[in-house]
Amino acid sequence: MIKKKFEIKNLTVGYNKKTVIHDLNLDIYQNEVLAIIGPANSGKSSLLRCLNRMTDFNTEVNVSGTVLLDGENIYEDEDSTFLRRRVGMVSPLPVGLPMTIKENVTYAPRMAGCKDQRELDFIMEDCLKKAALWDEVKDRLNGLATKLSGGQQQRLTIARALSHHPEVLCLDEFSIAIDPVTTMKIESVLHELKKSITIVMVTNVISQAKRLGDRTAMMLNGKILDLDQNDKIFGGHTKDSRTKDYIEGLFG
């Protein structure tokens, strides 16, 4: 039987008085790639941010409902830093922290208390290779990360997200700053990663959802309109006709 990694029950999220996610229920299985598509303002990013409680840092956000990670409610603990080590996140815009490339990639393990230089070096090389960035930066690891190009910084962000070995990786439109060739490289890496971790990705590129996802969820106005295996969703067997229209580019 497939293990449930995340169980989301009756999740409602609001900013001030505006509700962006309405009573959402969703299961995310272990080692699957769940793609989330949908037009702008449909609550995709908010849903992701609930998974690692980035919502904690915004006092205007109200979250109610339960989110279970491996059967435990992630909103029960007062401190959410440990949760964020288990659930990594890549934001849509690249963020190279103003330190060296090496310091960027080893930031997470260093913050977790790792001081062993050899282990840090190993993590750095491993993660940079996974993010398809190693060849471009291996000669200037002590250079400033902010000097990298936008696409390189985005891959650095991905490398950083992998550096703390998360069990779940949330990707919020990771490819908008990257060229197609590099995107394909990273996608193949994600395909490889899928064996060991669970991936939730929000994407506006429908073909990407089709290529990478095992299942795809279609969100609209804070609700999940459709959720099914990729062959059903993209095979024209959608439960809601609006999903089909969106995929075919008729609306949205």
Place this chain on the structure above:
Amino acid sequence: MFKPSIHLLNKEIRENNFKGALSIMTFFLFLPALIIMFWLFIKGLPVLSLDFLLQDPIRGMTAGGIFPTIVGTFWLVIISVLVSCPLGVLAALYLSEYAADGRTTRIIRLAILNLAGVPSIVHALFGLGAFVLFLRMGTSILAASFTLAVMNLPVIITSTLESLKAVPHSFREASWNVGASKLQTIRHIVLPNSFPGILTGLVFAVGRSAGETAAILFTGVAFYLPFLPQSVFDQCMSLSMHLFTISTQVVGVPEAYPYATALVLILLILSINSISVLLRSYFRTRRKW
């Protein structure tokens, strides 16, 4: 084909005019500072010597040097900065990184901003009431430094808040995202990147303390003292106060003396400022985004 149209030409002329106006403005802004410095050098330099710096004032302050005032200013500045820096930076950190953005926080911020605009003589009266009388420090270096610190706190808090705000929110999110705690994020991301700005505010405060007269008038500074302060509970003399005294209160002071005193005060503040500029540019080259 590439000949500019009349409209484009006009636009170019307007552009140049505007640029010219701006540079003239900048020049006029710079001019007073230049003239003041020039004048002080012309008038004060003849008297300025090592003796002037290292001797006590004698003959009713009409001769001798200004050594005790330099010592006094030094003490006042050091102690006030030691008090106001940690307090101000920590308060700003709390307001910016921890406090929820609610009504109370906004009122507190507004109050701080208003406090920065309160005239220093009001701070002096507060210092007189709170430190000299209520806390029984007497008129002393300590009371005067505390008054200066209170006066500088809102400035330091406001400038620190601004520099903290200048660190992009995405940096904090990136740090939280990989499981760094709030404190770690402040320590490794927020503070290092806002440090140049915070430093600027602090140095500005130091300059203000060094030049301030009113706030220390009732709280710890004497017209003239025949001895150097032995402890923080003694009174002291100060450069700014001395400048006021010898230019308006004492008869028979040589004309060059106030100029030389002012020159010393300005050079002191200038050197502090240039140290901060150097430090800032050093940190800027290391961290840039």
